[in-house]
Amino acid sequence: QLLLRESGPGLVNLSETLSLTCTVSAGSISDYYWNWIRQPPGKGLEWLGHIHYSGGTNYNPALKSRVTISVDTSKNQFSLKLSSVTAADTAVYYCARGLGGCGGDCYISWGPGTTVIVSS
């Protein structure tokens, strides 16, 4: 059973860069698509982007100028950077693995989520 866990600062200052890492265990990152999804308090889900283990990326057009996702196969990790954060970026951030049956575009394994608050 693949396990994912998000880690990173729970508080980020306004206009700075949010950085999170997802560590994959009980399995290899060297397959599939790896995603970041967020959920503002009391609201719905927003897909941020994904990366293939080979390094290819695809980002949500609404956030494309601010999002960077990278992968480190040697550490079985992938990471999210979101620049120039505002209060609207306050959310629970999830990492998730894409399901092959959906071409990687629906999400079968999720981390427990990590709360990030943007502070002024």
Next chain:
Amino acid sequence: DIQMTQSPSTLSASVGDRVTITCRASQSIGTWLAWYQQKPGKAPKLLIYKASTLETGVPSRFSGSGSGTEFTLTISSLQPEDFATYYCQQYNSYSRTFGQGTKVEIK
């Protein structure tokens, strides 16, 4: 972006009820649709993909149907553990988008 609209936003039902949630896409997405269940404080759980394919381990009381722009998630006999929020998600377009969610409450 393709907009996904779920109805109703909230649904009150009793154990044993048949429950149907609708998801409409702003343009045709074929059958590139998934459904998730989310309980408070937990990550979403994949129930159905490709509109009607049940993910392994998901109870058979859950079913999905539809194509194009209109889709439904049906729970044939609601169980106590099914009270949760349900989201649809399209993966037809470059940007994947979710519906706003439907909360299934105890009546």
